[in-house]
Amino acid sequence: MKHHKLFKQYAVTLLLILPLLVFTSACSDDDDDPVTPTINEAELLVAELEGANGDYLNTSCPAIVKADAVYEDVTGTKTFHVIDIRAAADYDLGHVPTSVNVNSADIFTHMATINAADYDKIVIVCYTGQTAGWVVGLMRMSGITNVYSMKYGMSSWHSDFDKITPNKGSSASFVTTAAPAKPAAGSLPAISTGKSTGAEILADRVAAVHANGFGAVAITATEVLSAPDQYFIINYWSEGDYLGIGHIDGSYQYTPKVDLKLSAALMTLPTNKTIVVYCYTGQTSANVAAILSVLGYDAKTLKFGTQAMIWQTMIDAGKTAYNADNDHDCWGFDYEK
Incomplete structure (x- = not known):
């Protein structure tokens, strides 16, 4: 009888404890679930750009080719693929021989239709070289390592296309004071693409x-x-x-x-x-x-x-600046219509 009473007490105690054990076990299982690590996309992006992508910004930027080199190629060996990203109407008025007209918005679509490795250089031509420089920066980051902008764009090909002279100015007041100290290092911009590499x-x-x-x-x-x-x-x-x-x-x-x-x-x-x-x-x-x-x-x-x-x-000061009167800035080459 005594043993029967002890068993009953044990059974009641077990019934009371069992739910707690199950709950504790469930919590323990939850605690053991692997935590998905937080991805810092900005850090991954910088590591990619400065590593596997080749660090274009800090090595060979800007990638520029002069108009005379382009002229020599398109009238000779033809190892360059020249892409003119100006408006179609301006392209029709005159362009580099053998060049193709592609809207800058369609540049990657066009590149998918050719094999960049088939050419010594892919040359991007715009009005002054600046839009082309922006495009080249994006293309270089996309792994197209043989793409260049043509220095000064069509402004360097012939004076008929000079868009720089009307925009030059000399009235700004520059100073020669020491540079202010750079700000303290902060953080990289927040990036959220949802990608993991x-x-x-x-x-x-x-x-x-x-x-x-x-x-x-x-x-x-x-x-x-x-x-x-x-x-x-x-x-x-x-x-x-x-x-x-x-x-x-x-x-x-x-x-x-x-x-x-x-x-x-x-x-x-x-x-x-x-x-x-x-x-x-x-x-x-x-x-x-x-x-x-x-x-x-x-x-x-x-x-x-x-x-x-x-x-x-x-x-x-003899520094880089476009001068339409300088044959090496504005070459006066023949062009096609």
């Missing part, structure tokens, strides 16, 4: 930036100089030229191929302010703006570069 994230970001068009990253000198405090302005020159030639007052000096690496000063760029990059002619800054835009920054290229602000100063 650097290559996939890069492809998604290039497509998004390309879809917005060059107009989304272009800004005029008038806009910038009328309200410079609204922008984080980057002088993308050497420190020697920054101080020797002068610069927009308050602009920061970032050395090409050095400062925009993750291990250097990339993270000193603001994620909450429009970044304006300017260079000599706008062709380099167009590449840079394309790459920074893909990284998630609100980046713009200053149209025509310093040619729109201090053209005469650049000419006097």
Whole structure:
């Protein structure tokens, strides 16, 4: 009888404890479920760009070929594939012999119809070289490593197409003060493509930036100089030229191929302010703006570069600036209609 009573007490206790054991076991199972790791897309993207993608920004940017090299090829060996991205009406008025007319919005569709490796160079031609530079930046990030922009675009082919001279200016007041210290390093822009690898994230970001068009990253000198405090302005020159030639007052000096690496000063760029990059002619800054835009920054290229602000100063200093009277800037080559 005593044993029977103990068994009954044990059974009752077991009935009370069993649900707790099941609940605890369920909780334990939940705790043991693997946690999906958080993906930092911005870090993966930078690692891809600076690693497997070849780090174009900090190695061979800008990829530019001069008009005379293009002329020699299209009238001789024909190893270049020349793509003119100007409006069809302007292409019809005159273009580089053998070139094909492709809207910049359709450039990747066109590239899918050819084998880039069949050509020594893929050459992108626009009006002044700046839109082409932006396109080349996107194409380089897409793995097309033999693509170049033609320096100064059709403005360098023949004076009939000169779009730079009407836009040059020399009235801006540059200063020669020391560069302000770069901001403290912060964070990379937040990116959310839903992709899980650097290559996939890069492809998604290039497509998004390309879809917005060059107009989304272009800004005029008038806009910038009328309200410079609204922008984080980057002088993308050497420190020697920054101080020797002068610069927009308050602009920061970032050395090409050095400062925009993750291990250097990339993270000193603001994620909450429009970044304006300017260079000599706008062709380099167009590449840079394309790459920074893909990284998630609100980046713009200053149209025509310093040619729109201090053209005469650049000419006097012997620096890169388009001069229609210089045979090596405007070659006067024959063109097709």
